[in-house]
Amino acid sequence: MQIRLHGQIAIVTGASSGIGRAAALSLARANARVAVNYHSDADAARALVDQILAEGGHAFACKADISDPGDVERLFAETVERWGAVDILVANAGLQRDAPAAEMALDDWRRVIDVNLTGQFLCAQAALRRFRAQGRRDVSRALGKIVCVSSVHDVIPWAGHVNYAASKGGVAMLMKTLAQETAGEGVRVNAVSPGAIATPINAEETQGPNADRLLKLIPYGRIGDVEDVANAVTWLASDLSDYVVGTTLYVDGGMTLYPS
Numbered sequence: 001m002q003i004r005l006h007g008q009i010a011i012v013t014g015a016s017s018g019i020g021r022a023a024a025l026s027l028a029r030a031n032a033r034v035a036v037n038y039h040s041d042a043d044a045a046r047a048l049v050d051q052i053l054a055e056g057g058h059a060f061a062c063k064a065d066i067s068d069p070g071d072v073e074r075l076f077a078e079t080v081e082r083w084g085a086v087d088i089l090v091a092n093a094g095l096q097r098d099a100p101a102a103e104m105a106l107d108d109w110r111r112v113i114d115v116n117l118t119g120q121f122l123c124a125q126a127a128l129r130r131f132r133a134q135g136r137r138d139v140s141r142a143l144g145k146i147v148c149v150s151s152v153h154d155v156i157p158w159a160g161h162v163n164y165a166a167s168k169g170g171v172a173m174l175m176k177t178l179a180q181e182t183a184g185e186g187v188r189v190n191a192v193s194p195g196a197i198a199t200p201i202n203a204e205e206t207q208g209p210n211a212d213r214l215l216k217l218i219p220y221g222r223i224g225d226v227e228d229v230a231n232a233v234t235w236l237a238s239d240l241s242d243y244v245v246g247t248t249l250y251v252d253g254g255m256t257l258y259p260s
């Protein structure tokens with residue numbers, strides 16, 4: 001079954017690379033208009049916008065630090081100014097600043113929580129305010145959809161990455177609480193939690209000799225692709241998942257089946 005998002009307007013954060021890029025492309029190919037948020041790589045964001053436009057879609061690039069409330073407000077305002085509404089938020093932007101807990105710099109703890117958790121909260125808050133103000137519903141009558149990109153480390157501890165695991169554990173409860181609070185209005189909030197997905201940032205772990213170690217943790221026997229995650233995001237943003245509320249979809253080849 002083909003997913004169609006005709007007339008829907010989406011914001012994807014951290015969309016100039018990796019999973020966000022694939023999600024933006026997938027939503028655009030389902031005919032959504034896509035605001036491509038980026039933090040630093042303007043060339044990559046522009047290249048993605050050019051690709052979407054060349055394929056006959058609609059997109060524009062918007063620089064914003066999602067941990068900054070003013071930037072988030074501007075991201076939503078620019079999208080509304082251009083297209084009149086926002087129907088879908090994919091809260092994807094995230095980062096890692098790894099260190100053993102005893103050695104972790106407070107700045108690295110704060111930055112990861114600020115971007116991965118507070119950033120998702122700020123974007124979700126802006127989206128909810130917008131959904132309410134515009135009062136516009138999709139074919140299945142949803143007032144708006146939010147997809148949080150979390151991680152298998154929202155349930156699997158990750159030694160050496162305490163800031164990251166704490167931020168994603170926080171995203172799990174952020175998502176569920178937002179879903180419970182807003183479902184009655186017709187908002188659907190869900191999460192996609194990727195396992196090991198090959199992106200430029202983790203090439204060292206997902207390719208070459210290190211990949212074998214990783215593969216032992218994945219029952220399905222392969223490293224994931226960004227498209228695996230993008231497909232799940234697009235489904236959760238569409239009316240095909242209309243009765244799915246407050247759930248986490250693990251896109252992990254079964255990684256979460258092993259006890260941690």
Ligand code: NAD
Pocket residue numbers: 013014015016017018019020037038039040041064065066067092093094095115119149150151152193194195196197198199200201202
């Ligand atoms: P990535 O580094 O390619 O993408 C992250 C994006 O977020 C980048 O484009 C980066 O510029 C952007 N970003 C960082 N800080 C930002 C900020 N303050 N404001 C706006 N944008 C910002 O890595 P990815 O693997 O595609 O990660 C995307 C999401 O998927 C992240 O939330 C990550 O935690 C999650 N994830 C990835 C994997 C994986 O194996 N790749 C696994 C689980 C979860």
